[in-house]
Amino acid sequence: MKMFFNCCVSLFFLCPVVQSQGLIIKGRLRCLNQNQNSTKGAENIIVVPTFMPSRATVTASRPSGYFEFNTGVPLSKLQDKMVTIYVVSRCTNCKExxxxxxxxxxxDRQNRNDTKHYVTVKDWMLNTNCQRAELYPLAADSIMRLIIKQPEQNLDNVSSATAIVGAxxxxxxLTTLTTVAGATFPSPAFTIQTLQPGNINYGQFLLASPLMHSANTGFNFSPSRDMSEAVFWNPSAIANSKGTVNISLLTNVKNNGKLGGFFRINxxxxxxxxxxxTMQDEFRPAVFKSNNITRNPDTVTMKLKEYAAFISPAYKINDKLSVGLTLKSIWQDFNNPDSLFVDNSGIxxxxxxxxKxxxxxxxISATYKVTNAFQVGLNLMNLAGTELxxxxxxRKQANIPVQNLRSLGLGFVYKWQRLNVGADLLFTEDAFYDASxxxxxxxxxxxxxxxxxxxxxxxxxxxxxxxxFRIAYINDNNWLVNEKRKGKADILNGKIYGGFIFDLN
Known part of the structure; x- marks a missing residue:
C-alpha cells in the first residue's frame, strides 16, 4: 500500500513536468546554389517563431541550413493551430x-525521448541565390540580439480557432529588419570593368555559312547540280531544279545545322x-572591380546562339534567267557578364x-545561264542592313561594335561532263569578305x-x-568556337557532318 501511494505521488509530480515539455520545431532552409537546378542549405539565416521571438535561432553550417528551436509551449496548447515562422535574411524581395x-x-515524431515533441517544417526554400540571402555571422548575431528582446504573444488570449501569426x-x-539587413550587410559585389579579347565570331554567321560551313562549297551563290542550300543563298536557282520537291538536312549535331526544302508550284x-x-561558347578572361579593389582576371563563360528562318519564292522568266526573293527573320542571343559576388570563403x-x-x-537573287556549260548567279543579301x-x-560601354550584314554574293559554275567547277565570292559593305x-x-x-x-x-x-544520304568533313579552321565540350580527338569537335537530300519528281 505504501509503494502504491509513493507511485501515485511520483506520477502526480511527474505529469506536469512531462506536460510542460515544449514543442520543438525543426527543419532545413534551402536556397539556390549555382543555378535553378542546384540548391544547398542556407546558412546564417535567422529563423523566428513570430509568437515567441525569444526562441529564435540561426541556421547551422553542419548540416547546412538546419534549424531547431524549443518553443517552450506544450504541444497541447498549440494543438490544431496554425503558427507562423519567419526568416530574416539579406533577401529583401523574397516571398518565401x-x-x-x-x-x-x-x-509528432517521438524518436528518442517520449517527453519531447517534434514537428518538422518541410520543403522550405528561398528562391534566390544563397550568396544574396545568407547573412555574415557577425551580422546574424547582431540581429539576433535585437529579435530576442521583442515581447512575446500572449497565447492565453488566443482562441482555438485563431491562427498564431504574431503581434x-x-x-x-521583422519586415523593417529584413530591409535593413539587406541594405546594411551586402555581399562583396564586383562589377565588370573590361572583357579581354575572345575568339567567338559574333554577328557573322550568315556571312560565313555559305563559304565555310557547307558541303557544297564553291557552288552556293550559283547552285546547279546540288540544290540542298539554294533556298538560303540563291533561291532563284530552284526554278531550274530538275526535281519538283526537295528536302535537305546538314548538321554536325553539336553546334551547326541547316534544314531546308522547296517545291514547284507550276x-x-x-x-x-x-x-x-549556330552555337558557340568559350571561356574568356574578364576584369572585375569593387570600389578601389581590382581582382586578377577571372574566367567567365560566354555563349552565343545565332539562327535565321527563310521563306524563298522563285520565278522562272525564261530558260536562261530566273529570279528569287528571300524573306528572313534573324536572331542573336548571347550573355554579357555583369557582376561577381564573393562570399567569405572566397567562392x-x-x-x-x-x-537578344x-x-x-x-x-534578291538571280541566276543566268550564259551557255549550257557556264552559269552565273548573284544574291543581294540583307538589303535592310540588319546589324548584329x-x-x-x-555595361555602359561607349562604343559597342556591330556587324552590318548587307552583302553581295557572286557565283560562277562551269560544267564539263561529270565534273563541275565553282567559285563563290562575298563582298560586305566594308570590303571583300572571302572567296571559296x-x-x-x-x-x-x-x-x-x-x-x-x-x-x-x-x-x-x-x-x-x-x-x-550524305556525309561530310568540314574544317572551318576554328571559326565556330566550342570550348565547353571539346572532344578528345579534334575530328570530333563538330567537324563531322551528316544529313540527307531528297530530290523528288
Missing amino acids: VAKRVFISEDQ PAFLNF EKISLGGGAIY GTFYDIKI KQHFDAD YADAFV FGVNYVPFNNALLSAGLAVKQLSYSFAFRIKH
Whole structure:
C-alpha cells in the first residue's frame, strides 16, 4: 500500500513536468546554389517563431541550413493551430520568408525521448541565390540580439480557432529588419570593368555559312547540280531544279545545322523555306572591380546562339534567267557578364545580362545561264542592313561594335561532263569578305563527290553523297568556337557532318 501511494505521488509530480515539455520545431532552409537546378542549405539565416521571438535561432553550417528551436509551449496548447515562422535574411524581395505550419499530434515524431515533441517544417526554400540571402555571422548575431528582446504573444488570449501569426507590431519590426539587413550587410559585389579579347565570331554567321560551313562549297551563290542550300543563298536557282520537291538536312549535331526544302508550284513558280542554327561558347578572361579593389582576371563563360528562318519564292522568266526573293527573320542571343559576388570563403558567383536581338530582312537573287556549260548567279543579301552585335560588351560601354550584314554574293559554275567547277565570292559593305572554290564529280549513278576551300579563312570541306544520304568533313579552321565540350580527338569537335537530300519528281 505504501509503494502504491509513493507511485501515485511520483506520477502526480511527474505529469506536469512531462506536460510542460515544449514543442520543438525543426527543419532545413534551402536556397539556390549555382543555378535553378542546384540548391544547398542556407546558412546564417535567422529563423523566428513570430509568437515567441525569444526562441529564435540561426541556421547551422553542419548540416547546412538546419534549424531547431524549443518553443517552450506544450504541444497541447498549440494543438490544431496554425503558427507562423519567419526568416530574416539579406533577401529583401523574397516571398518565401514566412512559413505557416499546422500543429497536430500526428506530426509528432517521438524518436528518442517520449517527453519531447517534434514537428518538422518541410520543403522550405528561398528562391534566390544563397550568396544574396545568407547573412555574415557577425551580422546574424547582431540581429539576433535585437529579435530576442521583442515581447512575446500572449497565447492565453488566443482562441482555438485563431491562427498564431504574431503581434502586428512585431511583424512590422521583422519586415523593417529584413530591409535593413539587406541594405546594411551586402555581399562583396564586383562589377565588370573590361572583357579581354575572345575568339567567338559574333554577328557573322550568315556571312560565313555559305563559304565555310557547307558541303557544297564553291557552288552556293550559283547552285546547279546540288540544290540542298539554294533556298538560303540563291533561291532563284530552284526554278531550274530538275526535281519538283526537295528536302535537305546538314548538321554536325553539336553546334551547326541547316534544314531546308522547296517545291514547284507550276512551271514558272517555286517556293522554298528553311532554317539555319549556330552555337558557340568559350571561356574568356574578364576584369572585375569593387570600389578601389581590382581582382586578377577571372574566367567567365560566354555563349552565343545565332539562327535565321527563310521563306524563298522563285520565278522562272525564261530558260536562261530566273529570279528569287528571300524573306528572313534573324536572331542573336548571347550573355554579357555583369557582376561577381564573393562570399567569405572566397567562392564567387557570376551574374550575366541576356542580350537578344531579332530583325527582319530580305534578299534578291538571280541566276543566268550564259551557255549550257557556264552559269552565273548573284544574291543581294540583307538589303535592310540588319546589324548584329560584333562582340560581347560591358555595361555602359561607349562604343559597342556591330556587324552590318548587307552583302553581295557572286557565283560562277562551269560544267564539263561529270565534273563541275565553282567559285563563290562575298563582298560586305566594308570590303571583300572571302572567296571559296569547289569541285564536284559524279563517279557513278546516284553518287556525288565534292570538295572545296575558302581562301582567307583557309577552311575546307570534303563530302560524299550516295543517293539520298550524305556525309561530310568540314574544317572551318576554328571559326565556330566550342570550348565547353571539346572532344578528345579534334575530328570530333563538330567537324563531322551528316544529313540527307531528297530530290523528288
